[in-house]
Amino acid sequence: MGENETPVHRIRWRRGTVTALGRSWRDAQELTVLVEGDGELRALAHPSLVGLPEVGDEVLLNTTAWAQRLGTGGYALVVAVPDRLPPDPTGPGHLVKARYTPLQVTVRGVDEQDTEHHATIAEAEDLAGMPVVVADLHSALPAVLIGVLATDPDLKVAYVMTDGGALVAGFSRTLSALAPSLAGVVTVGQAFGGDVEAVTLHTGLLAARHVLGADVAIVTQGPGNLGTGTPWGFSGVAAGEACNAVSVLGGQPIGALRISDADPRPRHRGVSHHSLTAFGRVALAGVTLVAPRGLGSELGGQVEADLAGQPERNPVVWMDVEGLEKALGLSPVPLSTMGRGYPEERAYFLAAAAAGRYAALQVPLPEAVGGPETETT
Numbered sequence: 001m002g003e004n005e006t007p008v009h010r011i012r013w014r015r016g017t018v019t020a021l022g023r024s025w026r027d028a029q030e031l032t033v034l035v036e037g038d039g040e041l042r043a044l045a046h047p048s049l050v051g052l053p054e055v056g057d058e059v060l061l062n063t064t065a066w067a068q069r070l071g072t073g074g075y076a077l078v079v080a081v082p083d084r085l086p087p088d089p090t091g092p093g094h095l096v097k098a099r100y101t102p103l104q105v106t107v108r109g110v111d112e113q114d115t116e117h118h119a120t121i122a123e124a125e126d127l128a129g130m131p132v133v134v135a136d137l138h139s140a141l142p143a144v145l146i147g148v149l150a151t152d153p154d155l156k157v158a159y160v161m162t163d164g165g166a167l168v169a170g171f172s173r174t175l176s177a178l179a180p181s182l183a184g185v186v187t188v189g190q191a192f193g194g195d196v197e198a199v200t201l202h203t204g205l206l207a208a209r210h211v212l213g214a215d216v217a218i219v220t221q222g223p224g225n226l227g228t229g230t231p232w233g234f235s236g237v238a239a240g241e242a243c244n245a246v247s248v249l250g251g252q253p254i255g256a257l258r259i260s261d262a263d264p265r266p267r268h269r270g271v272s273h274h275s276l277t278a279f280g281r282v283a284l285a286g287v288t289l290v291a292p293r294g295l296g297s298e299l300g301g302q303v304e305a306d307l308a309g310q311p312e313r314n315p316v317v318w319m320d321v322e323g324l325e326k327a328l329g330l331s332p333v334p335l336s337t338m339g340r341g342y343p344e345e346r347a348y349f350l351a352a353a354a355a356g357r358y359a360a361l362q363v364p365l366p367e368a369v370g371g372p373e374t375e376t377t
Contacts, residue, residue, distance in 0.1 A: 012064040014038065014076070018057045025177075027170025027193055033059060033076060041066060045078035046168055048193070049103060051086030058083055079103070095199060097192040098167055110186075110196045110211055111203040117211050124206045126250030131359035132205065132217045134243050134287070135256035136236025136274050137225055138165055139337035140352040142174055143328060144218050144256055145181060147356025150327040155360055156183040158214035160204045161191050162242065164221030164235035169193035172223050177333040184212040191222055201245045209251075215363045218356075219246075227274075229267075236274045240282020247285030252362055255279045255289045255314075256355035259347045261299045262340055270299070271306035279314060286313030292321045292354035295347055319354040328353055 014035045022030030022042075031053055033043045043061060045053050053059055059078050066076040079102075092115075093108025111121045133144050141159060148157050159182055161169055169175055169185055170193045179185075187194030188204035196211060198204035201219070208217040219242045227234035243253035257279075258272035267273045279287050289310065291303055307316050328335065328342055328349055335342035335349050342349050 010064075011062050012067050014061045014063045016041065016043075016059055016061055016076075018053050018055050018059060021053075021055065023173075025170075025173050026175060026179075027168065028173075029053065030075075031078075033061060033078075035061065035063070035076075038063070041076040042074075043078055044075040044171075045081075046170055046193075047086075048170070049105065049168075050078050051081050051084065053078060053081050054084075057081050093197075095197055097187075097190050097197070099190065105192055107192050107197040109203075110198050110207045112199075117207070120210050121203055121206055124210045127205060127209045127246070129250065129252060129364040130209050130214065130217060131252040131254055131362040132219060132242075132246045133254045133256050133355045133359045134239050134246070135218070135220045135352060135355070136234075136239040136258060136278055137337060138172065138174070138220050138223045139335070140256050140258075140348075141218055141220055142178060142331055142333050142335060143349040143352035144356040144359075145178060146327050146331060147324060147353030147358075148216050148218075148360045149181065149356075150323060150353070151357045151360035152363070155215040155363060156213055157181070158183045158186060158208035158212045158217045160186045160188060160201065160208055160217055160219045161194060162201060162219065162221045162238060163189035163191040164226070164238050165224035166222035167191050169222065174223075174333050181332070183214050184208075186212070201242060202249060205245060205249055205251065216356075216359045217251075231273065231277055234274055237278050237282060239275075240278035240284075240287075243279065243283035243287040244285050247283075247287075252359075253283065253285070253287040254355055254359050254362070255283070255287045256352045257289055257291060257303075259291070259295070259299075259303055259351045260345060261347055262345050263338065270302040276306065276309075280310050283314070286311075286315075288358070289314055289316045290351070290355040290358045291316060291318050292324075292347070292350040293318050294321050294350070299347060317358060319358050321350055321354055321357070324350060324353045324357065 016033035016035035095109035185194035246253040
């Protein structure tokens with residue numbers, strides 16, 4: 001920066017007073033904060049980062065996303081409770097995440113030296129044929145999980161959260177509610193707050209298989225999705241790279257297609273251009289794409305036409321969905337994507353559940369765990 005240049009300011013800072021506490025889950029606390037000039041704001045604190053605010057506390061807020069009226073991330077975020085700072089961290093760990101930001105944190109990684117799992121991760125060579133369902137949106141997670149467990153309730157399912165959306169796993173109310181049904185949550189890259197922390201998606205996948213003992217893994221970004229309406233400018237493009245990681249590690253990549261007849265945007269009707277780009281052009285090692293039966297002739301025909309251009313490396317499987325709609329209707333968490341719920345976005349959630357069912361059917365038999373080619377179907 002030159003001597004006379006004014007720095008670009010990127011955060012809308014505010015001070016306020018906590019007037020009420022709201023819902024809490026995992027590592028998140030909703031609160032209401034009175035800010036001069038803005039009135040009462042809906043705010044969110046992550047207690048592991050800033051401590052637990054109380055009514056009457058003065059808090060320092062980042063109100064940038066709130067002022068933009070963003071959907072998923074539209075909270076005022078508590079940056080500090082300056083008059084009542086939390087104790088210094090005492091836990092082990094040397095992995096720094098959200099690196100070189102004012103809120104960088106230190107966590108204990110499953111793959112770092114001197115941890116109980118370091119040798120396991122260092123020696124792990126592959127995923128032993130584990131099926132891995134990859135979706136580009138966090139909202140697909142509960143439906144994929146429902147599809148797996150409705151097909152085989154005895155399977156252990158791990159969730160691997162990448163850093164394309166929210167970095168803090170505790171931001172997701174979905175994860176809090178699904179915890180009893182998951183073998184665990186692995187946060188990779190810059191994402192943090194899972195039951196297991198990993199440096200890369202690769203070590204995160206290995207941890208899901210060899211540390212959490214998962215039969216099936218689900219990979220999505222955290223809540224939120226950054227898109228620009230351009231073919232490549234969306235955070236979900238990383239779904240294709242996730243498929244490549246699964247293939248490199250000897251797993252079975254399975255694509256949960258983003259299908260809709262409710263989205264008003266033409267590029268997302270039928271099979272979204274996000275799925276076609278991530279799976280068709282980025283997943284160079286191939287991925288099995290699962291489409292649900294029972295979409296109806298018009299939407300089903302459009303999906304079939306949209307997938308006709310997929311490369312040979314991406315086989316398309318049409319999956320029977322008997323019983324899945326009933327299971328989706330009993331979801332332990334609200335099903336919602338882009339502000340639309342179930343059954344309005346029936347096709348989207350049915351496609352995710354179908355991918356979960358297909359994954360459940362591909363789990364290698366116990367005696368064949370050494371080879372990814374063996375399937376139960």
